[in-house]
Amino acid sequence: MGPVAQVSDALWRRPRVLLLLLLLPPLLWLGIVYLGSLFALLAQSFFSIDEFSGLINYEFTLRTYGELFRAANLDIILRTLAMATSVTIAAAIVAFPIAYYAARYARGRWKALFYLGIMLPLWSSYLVKVYAWKLILAREGILNWLFETLHLDWLLAAYLSIPVLGGNSLSVSWTGTFLVFLYVWLPFMILPIQAALERIPPSLLEAAGDLGADRGQTLRYVILPLALPGIVAGSIFTFSLTLGDYIVPQIIGTSARMIGQAVYQFQGTAGNIPLAAAFAVVPIVIMGIYLTVARRMGAFNAL
Amino acid sequence: MAPAISFEGVTRQFGQVRAVDDLTLDIAEGEFFAMLGPSGSGKTTSLRLVAGFERPTKGHVRIFGQDATATPPYRRPVNTVFQDYALFPHLNVRDNVAFGLRVAGVPKPARHRAAEAALEMVKLPGYADRKPSELSGGQRQRVALARALVNQPKVLLLDEPLGALDLKLREQMQEELKTLQRSLGITFVFVTHDQGEALSMADRVAVFNEGRIQQVGTPVEVYDRPATPFVADFVGSSNVLPAALVARLTGQHHPASLRPERIRIGATGLAATVAGASFLGAATRLFVEADGARMSVLLPKGAHVPDTGATVHLDWDEGALHMMTGVQDG
Structure with missing residues (x-):
């Protein structure tokens, strides 16, 4: 018996050793590189910066967290939260019919086409897609041209004149940022909803109809509750990805910053690592609250 | 109504x-x-x-x-x-x-x-x-x-x-x-x-x-x-006798059904070869072949079970044979 066979036999007798050997590299990676840097970040957020010298004062304080509640910083947090919430809600509304079609009706070639359609955008660089959207949304872009051709440019102008949502053109408006976020994160909402819908046995829908539920009642009382874990899973993606992103609002949108941009600037040009760290903790806390609430509401009961 | x-x-x-x-x-x-x-x-x-x-x-x-x-x-x-x-x-x-x-x-x-x-x-x-x-x-x-x-x-x-x-x-x-x-x-x-x-x-x-x-x-x-x-086969696991065999026995050219529990093994009757037997608990099912037709016979508990390969004679009461007159060939 060769040495390889001997090792194989030994591991067969001690399956736990094999499991440990398989898990050790990823555990080390997660433990040291991932959690380690997370804790380093957390630690930074409890230090403060000396206003005059710009040097970090390595003493435990909650002052940096207090700074988050200054009007300018609170604005950034609330703006980001509003963006993440609206992107998540819109993504769920757009994704659900697509996911429903894919789960219930698409078969064979159409199913393959569906997966290709969802995954294909993920294969190209996210930067390329964002810049492509800048061209679409710009004042000289295709969308403007379309509105002009249809003689609807007055409609676009009216929309752009709405405060907060509008701006000089779509590419420098809140709406533009919203549309691009919606586009880039949509696959992350479609796929979990589709997976949840596929797990609903068709007989449940027949049973609902048999018991007198019309299409709307079947959707409300049977399909939506059973698809909820998928919707929550998708919303975790869209919500947290939007909360932390700093590239999309940098390229498309107004000059008002989001959390990601604030972190980027405080740790870079401003050199205020403690405040950057405190900002970075905000999405983690928000996600923690969100997941707790979702759990309390029974979103994971059907899992 | x-x-x-x-x-x-x-x-x-x-x-x-x-x-x-x-x-x-x-x-x-x-x-x-x-x-x-x-x-x-x-x-x-x-x-x-x-x-x-x-x-x-x-x-x-x-x-x-x-x-x-x-x-x-x-x-x-x-x-x-x-x-x-x-x-x-x-x-x-x-x-x-x-x-x-x-x-x-x-x-x-x-x-x-x-x-x-x-x-x-x-x-x-x-x-x-x-x-x-x-x-x-x-x-x-x-x-x-x-x-x-x-x-x-x-x-x-x-x-x-x-x-x-x-x-x-x-x-x-x-x-x-x-x-x-x-x-x-x-x-x-x-x-x-x-x-x-x-x-x-x-x-x-x-x-x-x-x-x-x-x-x-x-x-x-x-x-x-x-x-x-x-229906004979699916509902009652009944034997279906092909029309040719029924014609030889009765002169009527129709397939006929014959329930396994109504067949007796006797000294006279249709000659058949035993192909096997399976024990069912309350009874024994005997598989026989007669004129190329496979049939099963239900033997009550305690009855003698003939060996595989033996020749037996199958007998039944008048009326046990049910003609399927709606069907021309079996």
């Missing part, structure tokens, strides 16, 4: 396959009706045509005289007990049973009372707060039954409702379903592939094969006087 259900020349085609082929059948009100057949024979599709989950490719389905061909399931006065029970996993037993009343707009206290009463009827009181996943197969079956009956349907459709239960429970449920049907007085249409179940429960049985009805009749008729070789 119009029949509870009538099929008028109904065909349901899936691609090239005719799942139900030109079906014409009336089911009377208050009847316990069984649709019996092997899988793929069209019995389940026929049931789904009544429930409204399938629409006929051709023909009409009437429910109490009303053409229901274009009526959606949620507007039909029928309810279904599904093969896999199809209980809603996110709702507890009470809300599952009350589902039909909820979508009909019955207020909460009233529908909860009705649900509790229905659970009482299927002998499952005190389970209202459980989730379906916390119930055994037999209990789920009862919940499915209560959920259908709480809507007071005029016709109850049951799709292989006992298929997933073990033997003991199945026999018990057969008895309970019969009692329930008698006390409610509504029409039960029952799909099964188990001939014993169909014969013991139903007032009338329709035997399906390849999308067509082979025979409709009372259990006794179907068992004793099978119309076709298929």
